[in-house]
Amino acid sequence: MLVIGGSGFAGSYTVRALHDAGYDVVVCDLNDYQPESRFMIGGAAEGIPVERGSIDNWPRVLDVVNRHRPGAIVHLASIMDLPFLDQNPMVALKVNVEGTVNLLEAARFNDVQRFVFFSTIGVIPQVKYEPIDAAHPVVLPRHGPRGAYSVAKLCGEGFCFAYEQSFGLDVRVIRPSALYGFGMSALAPNYMKQIVEPAVRGEPVRLPTGGPVPRDYVHVLDVASLVVAVLEGADDTDRIYYGATGEPLRTGGDVGCIARELLPGAEIEIGDDFTESDRAEQGCRGQISIENAKAQLGWSPRYSSLRDGMAEYIERYRAFLAAAQGGHG
Numbered sequence: 001m002l003v004i005g006g007s008g009f010a011g012s013y014t015v016r017a018l019h020d021a022g023y024d025v026v027v028c029d030l031n032d033y034q035p036e037s038r039f040m041i042g043g044a045a046e047g048i049p050v051e052r053g054s055i056d057n058w059p060r061v062l063d064v065v066n067r068h069r070p071g072a073i074v075h076l077a078s079i080m081d082l083p084f085l086d087q088n089p090m091v092a093l094k095v096n097v098e099g100t101v102n103l104l105e106a107a108r109f110n111d112v113q114r115f116v117f118f119s120t121i122g123v124i125p126q127v128k129y130e131p132i133d134a135a136h137p138v139v140l141p142r143h144g145p146r147g148a149y150s151v152a153k154l155c156g157e158g159f160c161f162a163y164e165q166s167f168g169l170d171v172r173v174i175r176p177s178a179l180y181g182f183g184m185s186a187l188a189p190n191y192m193k194q195i196v197e198p199a200v201r202g203e204p205v206r207l208p209t210g211g212p213v214p215r216d217y218v219h220v221l222d223v224a225s226l227v228v229a230v231l232e233g234a235d236d237t238d239r240i241y242y243g244a245t246g247e248p249l250r251t252g253g254d255v256g257c258i259a260r261e262l263l264p265g266a267e268i269e270i271g272d273d274f275t276e277s278d279r280a281e282q283g284c285r286g287q288i289s290i291e292n293a294k295a296q297l298g299w300s301p302r303y304s305s306l307r308d309g310m311a312e313y314i315e316r317y318r319a320f321l322a323a324a325q326g327g328h329g
Contacts, residue, residue: 001025001231002070004055004103005077009183010118010176010220012037014074017224018231019044026068029077030054036183039320055099065106072114072231075103078152081187082277085148096152101159108167116230117160119175121216121242122150124284131289134240146280161239172230174223176243177288180309181220182316189277190215191252195268196310199259200317204267210252211272216244216288217255219303219312229299237296244288245304258307262314 001018005011006027018025019041028051038045051068053060055077065073078096079085085092100117107115124136125143138145138154145154160171180192191210198205223243230241256270274282293299303309 002028002065002068002073004028004073004075005118006074007031007033007037007050008076009037009181009185010179010223011076012040012183013181013220013224014076014227015048016041016044017221017228018074019048021228026051026064026070028053028064034183035324036320039323040183040316054095055102056095058102058105061099061102062106062109065103065110065112069110070112072116073103073107073112074116074118074227074231075100076118078118078149080149080185082147082149082189085152089148092148092152096149097155097159100156104159104163104169104171108163108169112169114170114172114231115160115163116172116174116227117156119153119157119173120150121175121177121244121288122146122281122284123154123157123175126283127286130286131246132242132286133289134238134242134292143283146284157240164239170235171239172233172237173240174226174230174243175240176218176223177245178215178217179220179223179243180217181313182320184220189281190217191270192217192255192310192313195252195255195259195270196313197317199263199266199268200314200321202266204269205256205259206267206269207252208271209273209275209278211256211270213252213274213278214249214282214285215251216247216249216285217306217309218244218301219309221312222301222303222309225302226293226297226299229293229297233297238292241293241297242288242290244290245301245306246288246290247304247306248287249285250306254306255310258310262307262311
Protein backbone atom coordinates (compact mmCIF):
# COMPACT_ATOMS: atom_id res chain seq x y z
CA MET A 1 0.00 0.00 0.00
CA LEU A 2 1.56 3.27 -1.12
CA VAL A 3 0.31 6.47 0.54
CA ILE A 4 1.32 9.57 -1.37
CA GLY A 5 1.45 12.56 0.98
CA GLY A 6 1.48 10.21 3.94
CA SER A 7 3.51 12.47 6.23
CA GLY A 8 0.91 15.26 6.16
CA PHE A 9 -2.25 15.82 8.16
CA ALA A 10 -4.83 13.56 6.51
CA GLY A 11 -2.03 11.37 5.22
CA SER A 12 -0.71 10.46 8.66
CA TYR A 13 -4.18 9.47 9.88
CA THR A 14 -4.64 7.40 6.73
CA VAL A 15 -1.30 5.68 7.28
CA ARG A 16 -2.26 4.84 10.87
CA ALA A 17 -5.71 3.54 9.83
CA LEU A 18 -4.21 1.34 7.11
CA HIS A 19 -1.49 0.05 9.42
CA ASP A 20 -4.06 -0.78 12.10
CA ALA A 21 -6.15 -2.57 9.46
CA GLY A 22 -3.21 -4.87 8.71
CA TYR A 23 -1.82 -3.32 5.52
CA ASP A 24 1.88 -3.04 4.76
CA VAL A 25 2.30 0.68 4.18
CA VAL A 26 4.93 2.72 2.35
CA VAL A 27 4.85 6.53 2.55
CA CYS A 28 5.94 8.80 -0.27
CA ASP A 29 6.13 12.51 0.48
CA LEU A 30 8.26 15.53 -0.28
CA ASN A 31 8.63 16.17 3.46
CA ASP A 32 9.45 14.07 6.47
CA TYR A 33 6.92 13.61 9.28
CA GLN A 34 5.96 16.69 11.21
CA PRO A 35 5.97 16.20 15.00
CA GLU A 36 2.16 16.02 15.00
CA SER A 37 2.15 13.36 12.26
CA ARG A 38 4.76 11.27 14.03
CA PHE A 39 2.79 11.55 17.27
CA MET A 40 -0.37 10.44 15.48
CA ILE A 41 1.20 7.40 13.83
CA GLY A 42 3.03 6.50 17.03
CA GLY A 43 5.60 3.73 17.30
CA ALA A 44 4.48 2.24 13.99
CA ALA A 45 6.21 5.11 12.19
CA GLU A 46 9.62 3.54 12.82
CA GLY A 47 8.70 0.48 10.76
CA ILE A 48 7.04 2.28 7.84
CA PRO A 49 9.37 3.05 4.91
CA VAL A 50 9.37 6.66 3.76
CA GLU A 51 10.33 7.59 0.20
CA ARG A 52 11.14 11.26 -0.31
CA GLY A 53 10.11 12.91 -3.55
CA SER A 54 7.69 15.23 -5.31
CA ILE A 55 4.80 13.98 -7.41
CA ASP A 56 5.76 16.26 -10.29
CA ASN A 57 9.10 14.43 -10.62
CA TRP A 58 8.14 11.68 -13.07
CA PRO A 59 11.37 9.62 -12.84
CA ARG A 60 11.14 9.61 -9.05
CA VAL A 61 7.45 8.67 -9.05
CA LEU A 62 8.04 5.82 -11.48
CA ASP A 63 11.05 4.58 -9.50
CA VAL A 64 9.11 4.45 -6.23
CA VAL A 65 6.12 2.65 -7.73
CA ASN A 66 8.31 0.26 -9.75
CA ARG A 67 10.30 -0.78 -6.68
CA HIS A 68 7.42 -1.21 -4.25
CA ARG A 69 4.77 -2.44 -6.73
CA PRO A 70 1.88 -1.59 -4.38
CA GLY A 71 -1.46 -3.30 -4.61
CA ALA A 72 -3.11 0.09 -4.16
CA ILE A 73 -2.19 3.76 -4.13
CA VAL A 74 -3.83 6.43 -1.96
CA HIS A 75 -3.02 9.87 -3.35
CA LEU A 76 -3.34 12.77 -0.90
CA ALA A 77 -0.42 14.92 -2.02
CA SER A 78 -0.95 18.44 -3.37
CA ILE A 79 -0.05 22.05 -2.76
CA MET A 80 -2.89 23.39 -0.60
CA ASP A 81 -2.02 27.08 -0.28
CA LEU A 82 -5.10 28.36 -2.07
CA PRO A 83 -4.19 32.07 -2.35
CA PHE A 84 -0.74 31.13 -3.66
CA LEU A 85 -2.21 28.80 -6.28
CA ASP A 86 -4.74 31.41 -7.37
CA GLN A 87 -1.84 33.75 -8.12
CA ASN A 88 0.32 30.97 -9.59
CA PRO A 89 -2.02 28.70 -11.57
CA MET A 90 0.87 27.14 -13.50
CA VAL A 91 2.08 25.65 -10.22
CA ALA A 92 -1.35 24.09 -9.70
CA LEU A 93 -1.09 22.62 -13.19
CA LYS A 94 2.49 21.42 -12.84
CA VAL A 95 2.28 19.91 -9.36
CA ASN A 96 -1.34 19.12 -8.56
CA VAL A 97 -2.50 18.08 -12.04
CA GLU A 98 0.64 16.72 -13.68
CA GLY A 99 1.64 15.05 -10.42
CA THR A 100 -1.67 13.19 -10.32
CA VAL A 101 -1.23 12.04 -13.93
CA ASN A 102 2.29 10.86 -13.10
CA LEU A 103 0.87 8.66 -10.35
CA LEU A 104 -1.93 7.34 -12.55
CA GLU A 105 0.59 6.51 -15.26
CA ALA A 106 2.89 4.72 -12.83
CA ALA A 107 -0.12 2.85 -11.44
CA ARG A 108 -1.20 1.52 -14.82
CA PHE A 109 2.37 0.43 -15.70
CA ASN A 110 2.53 -1.57 -12.47
CA ASP A 111 -0.93 -3.15 -12.48
CA VAL A 112 -2.06 -1.33 -9.33
CA GLN A 113 -5.40 -2.80 -8.33
CA ARG A 114 -7.04 0.33 -6.89
CA PHE A 115 -6.20 4.03 -6.98
CA VAL A 116 -7.82 6.37 -4.43
CA PHE A 117 -7.66 10.10 -5.16
CA PHE A 118 -8.32 12.80 -2.57
CA SER A 119 -10.30 15.61 -4.18
CA THR A 120 -12.36 18.32 -2.45
CA ILE A 121 -15.91 19.50 -1.87
CA GLY A 122 -14.69 22.61 -3.68
CA VAL A 123 -15.26 21.00 -7.09
CA ILE A 124 -18.93 21.93 -6.53
CA PRO A 125 -19.25 25.46 -7.92
CA GLN A 126 -22.72 26.29 -6.68
CA VAL A 127 -25.25 24.16 -4.83
CA LYS A 128 -28.20 23.33 -7.06
CA TYR A 129 -29.91 20.89 -4.71
CA GLU A 130 -29.48 19.32 -1.28
CA PRO A 131 -28.32 16.97 -0.04
CA ILE A 132 -25.37 17.18 -2.42
CA ASP A 133 -24.58 13.76 -3.85
CA ALA A 134 -22.06 12.38 -6.35
CA ALA A 135 -24.46 13.14 -9.21
CA HIS A 136 -24.40 16.88 -8.47
CA PRO A 137 -23.01 18.88 -11.44
CA VAL A 138 -19.51 20.29 -11.12
CA VAL A 139 -19.56 22.57 -14.18
CA LEU A 140 -22.53 24.84 -14.81
CA PRO A 141 -23.33 27.21 -17.68
CA ARG A 142 -22.10 30.21 -15.69
CA HIS A 143 -20.15 28.68 -12.83
CA GLY A 144 -17.19 26.38 -12.35
CA PRO A 145 -15.09 25.28 -9.38
CA ARG A 146 -13.62 28.25 -7.54
CA GLY A 147 -9.88 28.81 -7.70
CA ALA A 148 -6.88 26.98 -9.10
CA TYR A 149 -6.82 24.40 -6.30
CA SER A 150 -10.38 23.21 -6.90
CA VAL A 151 -9.95 23.30 -10.67
CA ALA A 152 -6.81 21.17 -10.37
CA LYS A 153 -8.73 18.67 -8.22
CA LEU A 154 -11.50 18.50 -10.82
CA CYS A 155 -8.85 17.86 -13.48
CA GLY A 156 -7.48 15.07 -11.30
CA GLU A 157 -10.92 13.50 -11.03
CA GLY A 158 -11.29 13.69 -14.78
CA PHE A 159 -7.96 11.98 -15.38
CA CYS A 160 -8.92 9.25 -12.90
CA PHE A 161 -11.95 8.48 -15.03
CA ALA A 162 -9.85 8.67 -18.22
CA TYR A 163 -7.49 6.03 -16.87
CA GLU A 164 -10.41 3.86 -15.86
CA GLN A 165 -11.93 4.15 -19.32
CA SER A 166 -8.74 3.72 -21.35
CA PHE A 167 -6.76 1.29 -19.21
CA GLY A 168 -9.21 -0.32 -16.80
CA LEU A 169 -7.52 1.23 -13.74
CA ASP A 170 -9.84 0.85 -10.75
CA VAL A 171 -10.16 4.41 -9.43
CA ARG A 172 -12.07 5.90 -6.52
CA VAL A 173 -12.46 9.56 -5.51
CA ILE A 174 -13.01 10.96 -2.00
CA ARG A 175 -14.20 14.55 -1.64
CA PRO A 176 -13.57 15.71 1.94
CA SER A 177 -15.55 18.58 3.39
CA ALA A 178 -14.17 20.83 6.17
CA LEU A 179 -11.53 18.46 7.55
CA TYR A 180 -10.43 18.98 11.15
CA GLY A 181 -8.54 17.31 13.96
CA PHE A 182 -5.22 17.31 15.76
CA GLY A 183 -2.35 18.11 13.40
CA MET A 184 -4.43 20.11 10.95
CA SER A 185 -2.71 22.78 8.91
CA ALA A 186 -2.65 26.42 9.89
CA LEU A 187 -3.65 27.07 6.28
CA ALA A 188 -7.04 25.40 6.81
CA PRO A 189 -9.63 28.19 6.43
CA ASN A 190 -12.33 26.61 8.59
CA TYR A 191 -11.51 28.39 11.90
CA MET A 192 -11.28 25.15 13.89
CA LYS A 193 -7.54 25.21 14.64
CA GLN A 194 -7.59 28.93 15.38
CA ILE A 195 -10.26 28.35 18.02
CA VAL A 196 -9.36 25.03 19.63
CA GLU A 197 -5.61 25.09 20.06
CA PRO A 198 -5.14 28.55 21.61
CA ALA A 199 -8.08 27.84 23.92
CA VAL A 200 -6.50 24.57 25.07
CA ARG A 201 -3.29 26.47 25.83
CA GLY A 202 -5.26 28.96 27.93
CA GLU A 203 -4.86 31.80 25.46
CA PRO A 204 -7.73 34.14 24.60
CA VAL A 205 -9.32 33.66 21.18
CA ARG A 206 -10.65 36.74 19.42
CA LEU A 207 -11.51 36.27 15.77
CA PRO A 208 -13.08 39.12 13.81
CA THR A 209 -14.84 36.77 11.38
CA GLY A 210 -16.25 33.26 11.14
CA GLY A 211 -19.30 33.23 13.40
CA PRO A 212 -21.96 32.69 10.73
CA VAL A 213 -19.87 30.67 8.25
CA PRO A 214 -21.46 27.20 7.75
CA ARG A 215 -19.65 23.95 6.95
CA ASP A 216 -19.98 20.20 7.24
CA TYR A 217 -17.09 19.69 9.64
CA VAL A 218 -15.71 16.15 9.25
CA HIS A 219 -13.19 14.62 11.63
CA VAL A 220 -9.99 13.39 10.02
CA LEU A 221 -10.33 10.02 11.77
CA ASP A 222 -13.57 9.48 9.89
CA VAL A 223 -12.05 10.30 6.52
CA ALA A 224 -9.18 7.91 7.26
CA SER A 225 -11.67 5.15 8.03
CA LEU A 226 -13.48 5.99 4.77
CA VAL A 227 -10.22 5.34 2.89
CA VAL A 228 -10.06 1.84 4.35
CA ALA A 229 -13.71 1.23 3.47
CA VAL A 230 -13.18 2.45 -0.11
CA LEU A 231 -10.13 0.22 -0.54
CA GLU A 232 -12.06 -2.79 0.71
CA GLY A 233 -15.27 -2.02 -1.17
CA ALA A 234 -16.60 -4.26 -3.93
CA ASP A 235 -15.64 -3.64 -7.56
CA ASP A 236 -19.16 -2.51 -8.52
CA THR A 237 -19.40 0.32 -5.97
CA ASP A 238 -19.53 4.01 -6.88
CA ARG A 239 -16.39 5.87 -7.83
CA ILE A 240 -17.10 9.09 -5.89
CA TYR A 241 -17.77 9.44 -2.16
CA TYR A 242 -17.96 12.45 0.13
CA GLY A 243 -15.88 12.59 3.28
CA ALA A 244 -18.54 14.29 5.37
CA THR A 245 -20.99 13.72 8.20
CA GLY A 246 -24.18 14.21 6.20
CA GLU A 247 -25.54 16.26 9.09
CA PRO A 248 -26.90 19.83 8.91
CA LEU A 249 -24.14 22.40 8.54
CA ARG A 250 -22.52 23.91 11.61
CA THR A 251 -21.00 27.38 11.89
CA GLY A 252 -17.84 28.88 13.29
CA GLY A 253 -20.03 30.24 16.07
CA ASP A 254 -21.10 26.68 16.88
CA VAL A 255 -17.44 25.67 17.09
CA GLY A 256 -16.82 28.52 19.53
CA CYS A 257 -19.80 27.59 21.71
CA ILE A 258 -18.74 23.94 21.89
CA ALA A 259 -15.16 24.94 22.69
CA ARG A 260 -16.38 27.10 25.58
CA GLU A 261 -18.43 24.17 26.86
CA LEU A 262 -15.55 21.70 26.61
CA LEU A 263 -12.99 24.16 27.98
CA PRO A 264 -14.63 25.93 30.92
CA GLY A 265 -13.21 29.39 31.43
CA ALA A 266 -11.94 29.71 27.86
CA GLU A 267 -12.13 33.24 26.46
CA ILE A 268 -13.51 32.88 22.94
CA GLU A 269 -14.99 35.65 20.83
CA ILE A 270 -15.91 35.13 17.18
CA GLY A 271 -17.15 37.97 15.03
CA ASP A 272 -20.31 37.86 12.94
CA ASP A 273 -18.63 38.81 9.69
CA PHE A 274 -17.43 36.92 6.60
CA THR A 275 -14.04 37.23 4.96
CA GLU A 276 -14.00 37.64 1.20
CA SER A 277 -12.90 34.01 0.94
CA ASP A 278 -15.74 32.90 3.25
CA ARG A 279 -18.31 34.59 1.02
CA ALA A 280 -16.83 33.18 -2.16
CA GLU A 281 -16.89 29.58 -0.96
CA GLN A 282 -20.46 29.60 0.32
CA GLY A 283 -21.67 28.56 -3.10
CA CYS A 284 -20.33 25.04 -2.59
CA ARG A 285 -21.56 24.64 0.98
CA GLY A 286 -24.70 22.64 1.61
CA GLN A 287 -25.88 19.50 3.35
CA ILE A 288 -24.06 16.51 1.88
CA SER A 289 -25.29 13.01 1.20
CA ILE A 290 -23.15 10.11 2.39
CA GLU A 291 -25.81 7.51 1.65
CA ASN A 292 -23.79 5.69 -1.01
CA ALA A 293 -20.93 5.17 1.46
CA LYS A 294 -23.37 3.87 4.06
CA ALA A 295 -25.22 1.55 1.68
CA GLN A 296 -22.33 0.31 -0.45
CA LEU A 297 -19.37 0.36 1.95
CA GLY A 298 -21.04 -0.02 5.34
CA TRP A 299 -19.28 3.18 6.43
CA SER A 300 -20.61 5.80 8.79
CA PRO A 301 -18.70 8.60 10.53
CA ARG A 302 -17.90 7.89 14.15
CA TYR A 303 -17.82 11.62 14.89
CA SER A 304 -21.04 12.78 13.28
CA SER A 305 -21.47 14.82 16.46
CA LEU A 306 -19.29 17.93 16.21
CA ARG A 307 -19.04 18.04 19.99
CA ASP A 308 -17.67 14.49 20.14
CA GLY A 309 -15.18 15.22 17.37
CA MET A 310 -13.96 18.38 19.04
CA ALA A 311 -13.61 16.54 22.34
CA GLU A 312 -11.36 13.99 20.62
CA TYR A 313 -9.31 16.79 19.06
CA ILE A 314 -8.88 18.51 22.42
CA GLU A 315 -7.89 15.29 24.17
CA ARG A 316 -5.29 14.39 21.52
CA TYR A 317 -3.84 17.89 21.42
CA ARG A 318 -3.51 17.89 25.22
CA ALA A 319 -1.71 14.54 25.05
CA PHE A 320 0.66 15.94 22.43
CA LEU A 321 1.45 19.00 24.55
CA ALA A 322 2.00 16.81 27.61
CA ALA A 323 4.34 14.49 25.69
CA ALA A 324 6.29 17.46 24.32
CA GLN A 325 6.61 18.95 27.81
CA GLY A 326 7.70 15.60 29.19
CA GLY A 327 10.34 15.32 26.47
CA HIS A 328 11.86 18.60 27.64
CA GLY A 329 11.69 17.75 31.31
